[in-house]
Amino acid sequence: MKSRGTFRLSVLVFGFAFLYIPILSLIFYSFNKSRLVTVWAGFSTVWYGRLLENNQVLDAAWLSLKIAAVNATGAVILGTLAGLSLARFGKFRGRTLLSGMTTAPLVMPEVITGLSLLMLFVVMEGLFGWPEGRGVTTITIAHITLTVAYVTVIVQSRLSTLDDSLEEAAMDLGARPSKIFFVITLPIIAPALISGWLLSFTISLDDLVIASFVAGPGSSTLPMVIFSKVRMGVSPDINALASIIVLLVTIGVVIAGIGMARQEKRRLRDMQMAAAG
Amino acid sequence: MSAQAPRPRRWGLAGRNLVVAVPYFWLLLFFLVPFIIVLKISFSEARIGIPPYAPLLSWADGHLVQIKLNFATFTTMIEDSLYWKAYLNSIKVAAISTVFCLLIGYPMAYAIARAQSTWRHILLMMVILPFWTSFLLRVYAWIGILKNNGLINNFLMWLGVIDTPIVMIQTDFAIYIGIVYSYLPFMILPLYSNLEKMDLTLLEAAADLGSRPFKAFLTITLPLSMPGIVAGSMLVFIPAVGEFVIPELLGPSDSLMIGKVLWSVFFTKRDWPTACAVAIALLLLLVIPIVLLQRAQNAEARGAHR
Numbered sequence: 001m002k003s004r005g006t007f008r009l010s011v012l013v014f015g016f017a018f019l020y021i022p023i024l025s026l027i028f029y030s031f032n033k034s035r036l037v038t039v040w041a042g043f044s045t046v047w048y049g050r051l052l053e054n055n056q057v058l059d060a061a062w063l064s065l066k067i068a069a070v071n072a073t074g075a076v077i078l079g080t081l082a083g084l085s086l087a088r089f090g091k092f093r094g095r096t097l098l099s100g101m102t103t104a105p106l107v108m109p110e111v112i113t114g115l116s117l118l119m120l121f122v123v124m125e126g127l128f129g130w131p132e133g134r135g136v137t138t139i140t141i142a143h144i145t146l147t148v149a150y151v152t153v154i155v156q157s158r159l160s161t162l163d164d165s166l167e168e169a170a171m172d173l174g175a176r177p178s179k180i181f182f183v184i185t186l187p188i189i190a191p192a193l194i195s196g197w198l199l200s201f202t203i204s205l206d207d208l209v210i211a212s213f214v215a216g217p218g219s220s221t222l223p224m225v226i227f228s229k230v231r232m233g234v235s236p237d238i239n240a241l242a243s244i245i246v247l248l249v250t251i252g253v254v255i256a257g258i259g260m261a262r263q264e265k266r267r268l269r270d271m272q273m274a275a276a277g
Numbered sequence: 278m279s280a281q282a283p284r285p286r287r288w289g290l291a292g293r294n295l296v297v298a299v300p301y302f303w304l305l306l307f308f309l310v311p312f313i314i315v316l317k318i319s320f321s322e323a324r325i326g327i328p329p330y331a332p333l334l335s336w337a338d339g340h341l342v343q344i345k346l347n348f349a350t351f352t353t354m355i356e357d358s359l360y361w362k363a364y365l366n367s368i369k370v371a372a373i374s375t376v377f378c379l380l381i382g383y384p385m386a387y388a389i390a391r392a393q394s395t396w397r398h399i400l401l402m403m404v405i406l407p408f409w410t411s412f413l414l415r416v417y418a419w420i421g422i423l424k425n426n427g428l429i430n431n432f433l434m435w436l437g438v439i440d441t442p443i444v445m446i447q448t449d450f451a452i453y454i455g456i457v458y459s460y461l462p463f464m465i466l467p468l469y470s471n472l473e474k475m476d477l478t479l480l481e482a483a484a485d486l487g488s489r490p491f492k493a494f495l496t497i498t499l500p501l502s503m504p505g506i507v508a509g510s511m512l513v514f515i516p517a518v519g520e521f522v523i524p525e526l527l528g529p530s531d532s533l534m535i536g537k538v539l540w541s542v543f544f545t546k547r548d549w550p551t552a553c554a555v556a557i558a559l560l561l562l563l564v565i566p567i568v569l570l571q572r573a574q575n576a577e578a579r580g581a582h583r
Contacts, residue, residue: 008388008392009388011388012388016403018458019462020403078300081296082301089296098297101304101305102300103570104308107570109519111559112315112519115315115543115552115553115556122328126328144303145307145308206413208522212544226413226414227522230413230417234417242414245411245414246410249406257402
């Protein structure tokens with residue numbers, strides 16, 4: 001028994017070292033004074049200052065944040081509707097196609113999604129004159145299409161593990177479907193919607209390939225700017241940027257994790273009280 | 278409303294249709310229709326102009342007068358060994374990376390699933406956390422680690438193990454590292470959710486009947502976790518085949534990966550029909566893995582309801 005415990009522990013230690021050393025090395029070298037990223041020349045925060053003066057990066061970051069927020073909101077609305085349809089409506093015509101269209105984008109290589117969306121936008125512009133040119137609108141549409149899939153999966157799996165007796169009881173008492181949805185279903189799946197929103201937000205913020213296809217002149221997102229810098233080799237201000245992103249994400253994930261754990265606990269307590277009462 | 282309906286319908290037909298129709302319409306328009314357009318353009322002839330391909334259908338007075346299918350892009354693709362090599366190489370790279378992801382990911386998922394429940398959530402969060410930080414920046418981190426005066430070489434030279442740096446960056450090895458590293462969470466998560474809900478009494482029974490742990494693992498745990506293995510492998514394999522960023526940043530400049538070929542055909546040569554043809558061929562390659570993934574996920578979902 002003991003040797004198996006050691007085996008598991010060493011697996012975890014090595015696995016997590018593999019996952020985390022690259023990220024930690026990024027952060028470590030962001031405080032390096034030298035321009036040669038990996039040659040240590042003393043502690044310095046010069047690259048953070050340099051980053052904050054770089055308008056190209058800041059503009060791109062602001063643009064990316066705006067696109068990510070709109071995208072996440074759109075994806076949560078569409079994804080909730082799709083997840084609800086798949087989990088609660090039983091069999092309906094075209095269900096297989098809907099389920100396929102919400103699974104395929106998850107794994108579709110980005111070059112295919114990006115190329116095919118660009119072709120659609122070009123053809124649509126030729127036929128209807130919309131979308132006019134390419135830029136923020138086309139990037140947002142492309143990102144929503146990609147991230148709806150993630151939200152759908154999250155919502156659907158949340159709904160299918162949930163027993164629908166509450167919804168049925170409300171219906172028996174004569175509540176209208178839309179009221180049941182907003183008063184009962186929505187609050188219950190709220191944590192799933194929050195994680196779906198956050199996931200869509202980060203995926204959009206992170207996407208290089210699809211955005212590169214459907215972006216137009218003057219709509220360079222943050223990953224596009226990073227990519228053009230990184231192609232030239234390592235540069236310490238990118239390390240500084242990476243460290244800031246890692247810090248923000250860690251804070252976000254930890255807060256979300258604590259919040260969800262707390263809510264889960266409250267739900268369990270409520271259920272116990274309901275059972276005891 | 279039919280009498281044999283298993284449960285009362287709580288959404289009116291109109292409301293139901295509206296709920297389904299909105300996401301349906303969006304995905305049809307922005308996910309399915311684009312593939313049809315890509316298919317169409319792949320049969321067009323490249324030309325200089327906007328858009329840079331010739332129309333397939335010619336219309337006159339509202340009548341279809343001509344359909345011009347051009348197979349040239351596909352015949353070039355078949356004749357030009359570059360495309361073949363890129364296909365085969367992409368499949369090879371993705372397959373080998375998937376195997377390594379499985380070899381690292383399975384023991385990790387297993388160890389997490391069998392950890393104490395307080396630890397389980399923390400460990401799981403630690404698997405997901407890197408996935409939330411920028412993919413591009415995590416790939417970039419490996420440049421700093423693998424390059425000639427990077428972390429590994431500096432460390433080994435400091436130890437005195439080597440005198441001259443080992444060339445790791447811009448090699449196929451770096452591509453494998455990048456893919457395994459980036460896609461490892463996609464392997465661990467489905468495996469974990471499978472292993473976590475496994476019925477442990479089966480293993481106890483096997484132990485009671487005198488089976489050694491390793492044999493019990495091979496005959497019980499491994500077969501039962503097959504849907505997780507298939508799902509995880511496909512989640513790694515499918516996107517890895519078309520990967521662009523990793524070979525571009527870590528691999529040799531002449532590395533033949535189909536995602537890179539598509540990118541350069543489109544952005545450098547500006548040959549839209551050929552880019553579309555490459556996309557169609559890549560899509561055909563992925564049909565079987567996608568079907569496998571769907572079946573594995575359905576099997577998992579059924580297992581969860583039981």
